[in-house]
Amino acid sequence: MAEIDRGLLGVWGPEGTMRVEAGKIREFAKAVKDPNPAYAGDGAVAPPTFLMTVAHWMGDLGQTRSAVKLDYRRLLHGEQEFELLEPIRAGDVLTFRSARRRSSRRRGSGAGRCCSSSARPSTATSGARWSRTRGTPRSRPPTP
Amino acid sequence: MPRAFDDIQEGDELPAVVVENLTRTDLVRYAGASGDFNPIHHDELFAKAAGNPSVFGHGMLTAGFVGRCITDFVGPENVRRYKVRFATRVWPGDTITCRGRVTRKYEEAGERRIDGEVAALNQKGEVAVSGTFTAAVPR
Numbered sequence: 001m002a003e004i005d006r007g008l009l010g011v012w013g014p015e016g017t018m019r020v021e022a023g024k025i026r027e028f029a030k031a032v033k034d035p036n037p038a039y040a041g042d043g044a045v046a047p048p049t050f051l052m053t054v055a056h057w058m059g060d061l062g063q064t065r066s067a068v069k070l071d072y073r074r075l076l077h078g079e080q081e082f083e084l085l086e087p088i089r090a091g092d093v094l095t096f097r098s099a100r101r102r103s104s105r106r107r108g109s110g111a112g113r114c115c116s117s118s119a120r121p122s123t124a125t126s127g128a129r130w131s132r133t134r135g136t137p138r139s140r141p142p143t144p
Numbered sequence: 145m146p147r148a149f150d151d152i153q154e155g156d157e158l159p160a161v162v163v164e165n166l167t168r169t170d171l172v173r174y175a176g177a178s179g180d181f182n183p184i185h186h187d188e189l190f191a192k193a194a195g196n197p198s199v200f201g202h203g204m205l206t207a208g209f210v211g212r213c214i215t216d217f218v219g220p221e222n223v224r225r226y227k228v229r230f231a232t233r234v235w236p237g238d239t240i241t242c243r244g245r246v247t248r249k250y251e252e253a254g255e256r257r258i259d260g261e262v263a264a265l266n267q268k269g270e271v272a273v274s275g276t277f278t279a280a281v282p283r
Contacts, residue, residue, distance in 0.1 A: 032208025056179030
């Protein structure tokens with residue numbers, strides 16, 4: 001079963017930044033096998049699930065990431081949602097942060113959790129609006 | 145080419161996307177691109193020790209395949225919301241077929257928008273990913 005530090009639930013962690021490089025967009029698009037020319041070149045726009053790449057840097061921020069200690073042997077992905085207020089483009093510097101929103105235990109599925117990450121492009125014309133991605137990992141119960 | 149709003153009808157099918165014979169290399173490539181290094185997706189010994197027959201695909205890799213149905217239809221810059229639920233897992237050797245359709249056409253927040261539903265099925269017809277989306281249609 002996953003260990004949960006309830007004092008950290010709902011607390012936004014520190015902010016990090018990530019420059020969105022054209023080559024990273026192209027690499028991500030190739031990984032999801034999408035040859036759309038919009039993903040190539042200096043003016044590339046990011047695919048809708050590109051926010052997942054903040055995982056590269058989020059772990060270094062510590063704090064709220066440790067609200068729930070995940071057991072990778074039993075971890076399953078339940079849901080993921082993206083709210084994209086404006087497109088992410090090559091050249092953007094994303095400011096990102098994350099929080100574990102809540103934790104619940106469901107019969108038969110172990111611990112269910114929901115975590116939220118937000119990212120705001122430097123070029124956002126919308127001021128403080130953040131694009132969001134919310135994921136719900138699930139933990140499989142131990143094998144009987 | 146993305147479709148024009150006037151040419152879209154509720155019930156219209158999105159372009160299908162088929163990924164044949166998923167490989168372990170595909171999984172490793174997605175791990176590196178996304179930063180999701182859960183060893184259950186690339187380390188066969190770890191995956192088997194955890195009770196699985198082999199490594200299996202990241203849910204978000206399949207969600208990426210499905211996203212192409214949407215972006216081929218409206219253009220990648222026009223996706224406003226995309227939500228996926230993961231059902232059965234995807235394994236090396238699987239062939240994944242992604243489909244979707246428009247469920248609603250409307251105006252909101254000063255934009256012409258569509259809602260739709262999408263799904264990815266394996267070669268046995270089992271649902272691996274199901275989802276919904278909202279997109280703007282500027283033309």
